[in-house]
Amino acid sequence: MTLSRRQALTTTGIAALGAGCGPAVAVTAPLGGGAAAGRPDPFRLGVASGDPWPDSVVLWTRLAPRPLADDGLGGVGSRTVQVAWQLAEDARFRKVVRTGTVAAKASGGYAVHVTPTGLAPGREYYYRFRADGHLSPVGRTRTAPARGAMTPFTFAAASCAHYEHGYFTAYRRLAEQDPDLVIHLGDYLYEYAPGSYGGANGAVRKHTEGKCQTLTDYRRRHAQYKTDPDLKAAHAAAPWAVVWDDHEVEDNWTGTVPGSSVPGFTARKRAAMRAYYENMPLRSAARPSGTKMRLYRRLTWGALASFHLLDTRQYRTDQPCDDWLRTGCDDRNDPGGRVLGSAQLSWLDGSLRASGARWDVLGQQIFLAQRDMALGPALKVGMDAWDGYTAERDRLFDVLAASGARNPVVLTGDVHTAFAADLLRDFDDPDSPRVGVELVTTSIASDGDGYRDTAAIAALLAENPHFAHADQRRGFLLARAAPDSLTADFHTLDRISRKNTPSHRTTRLTLPDTARALA
Structure with a gap:
């Protein structure tokens, strides 16, 4: 009998793993004997992988036997821990292809980033770690296909998971779809103090104490989120490619401008960036230096798709007209307003021109299409979206049009509502040229239980005829890319205030090859 990927991950438990290692590939406890064996399980934050290339992928874990320890170091203390790792072609680790040992240190928050190289392209792999006499859960990952491959694949997009607003069931439902890649578009966690950002359900569960301001605060908050079993399942199911939005640092921050009047923003941003790198399966090129962190990058998936991951926070000028929904804000048309910044926009131009892929997917955070929230002749738009930076949006559209990108598709998060729109x-x-399509994934949990207001949606679609879809419920986006089309399925959950609720595919949209509009 051949196990499915999900069955393999489920049935290959720690006992089976120990028995499955042959003598030539066995992982021994790096710290040896009884003392290590008596320590508590350090793998309570699970495992993850990310940024797959054709010949390598990042493997991640972070040691934390007491995830919410007051010092932010997960209860490990101050010692250095040797962590062994294995990468295999099968979930039972009978065909181990790479193995090694790495030191986990307090200075890095006891995070482990391993990047095995020389791997086969387009191959599924399984990985695990061992430390202090304990084996980690098993993760499934894969490498990107070889250059020129046109193999269809499935990718998911997710965004906005507020721990207090609901359970992360949508992550588990996402994992059950067996995606080949997960794109996380930001707001992986929220920095708020307990109860300070209310959702529709109130607080289903509580944040760690205080607003995140120090490195210890951010480490503990990341650890709290990583203890969620549904999030751990999603990380273990597939490699992730992550970019941040604002709440990984602070609500509505841009560049050097804080989103609040709390003092010490520079130190807070430095701490948040460091904790973000420690807790994400990122390559070493993303390691922060002070208050700078390079997150924009391109991942290729054979000749079928290129993912251009963008950072819409770090290089942005301050939002005009006080950030929120506004009518009559002339400053939003300021030619000096920036979202990507000149260097990142120039990089994107080169990345698109070099791509040659059938599908060019831009992973970014804030709403790109115009979104008029007022009924009638007035125009009411959000200043913390591209509507607040019309000149920069025009520059982006110039790049998309001039690059020759065959099928530009923009993935967006942030707004806690699912949308699909033509980019005009x-x-x-309505008859102006289309430059691409925007697919907006709703939140995993932020704002609590969603709702389906059909009258409000009908009015919004009428006000914005370039919209093809809107849905206020929670969930995720699942897309299937093939040479002739890209199919986008919007999955929703009726509620997240209860655990283990089912999800449903509520809408399917299809984008044919070379057609720049939704069908």
């Missing part, structure tokens, strides 16, 4: 050169003219 002039949003006030």
Whole structure:
């Protein structure tokens, strides 16, 4: 009998793993004997992988036998821990292809980033770690296909998971879809103090104490989120490619401008960036230096798709007209307003021109299409979206049009509502040229139980004729890329205030090859 990927991960428990190691590939406890064996399980935050290339992928874990320890170091203390790792072609680790040992240190929050190289392209792998006499859970990952491959694949997009607002069931439902890649578009965690950001359900569960301001605060908050079993399941199911939005640091921050009046933003940003790197399966190129962190990058998936991952926070000028929904804000048309910044926009231009892929997918955070929230002749738009930076949006559209990208598709998060929209050169003219399509994933949990207000949706779609879909419920996006089309399925959950609720595919949209509009 051949096990499915999900069955393999489920049935290959720690006892089976120990028995499955042959003598030539066995992982021994790096610290040896009885003392190590008597320590508590350090793998309570699970495992993850990310940024797959054709010949390598990042493997991650972070040691934390007491995840919420007051010092932010997970209860490990101050010692250095030797962590062994294995990468195999099968979930029972009978065909181990790479193995090694790495030191986990207090200075790095006891995080482990391993990047085995020389791997076969387009191959599924399984990985695990061992430390202090304990084996980690098993994760499934894969490498990207070889250059030129046109193999269809499935990717998921997720965003916005507020721990207090609901359970992370959507992550588990996402994992059950067996995606080949997960794109996380930001707001992986929220920095708020307990109860300070209310959702529709109130607080289903509580944040660690205080607003995140120090490195210890951010480490503990990341650890709290990583203890969630549904999030751990999603990380173990597939490699992730992550980019942040604002709440990984602070609500509505841009560049050097804080989103609040709390003092010490520079130190807070430095701490948040360091904790973000420690807790994500990122390559070493993303390691922060002070208050700078390079997150924009391109991942290729054979000749079928290129993922251009963008950072819309770090290089942005301050939002005009006080951040929120506004009418009559002339400053939003300021030519000096920036979202990507000149260097990142120039990089994107080069990345698109070099791609040559059938599908060019831009993973970014804030709503790109014009979104008019007022009924009637007035225009009411959000300043913390591309609507607050119309000149920069025009520059982005110039790049998309001039690059020759065959099928530009933009993935967006942030707004806690699912949308699909055509991207028009002039949003006030429904017949103006299309430059691409935007697919917006709703939140995993932020704002609590969603709802389906059909009258409000109908009015919103009428006000914005370039919209093809809107849904206020929680969930995720699952897309299937093939040479002739890209199919986007919007999955929703009726509620997240209860555990283990089912999800449903509520809408399917199809984008044919070379057609720049939704069908």
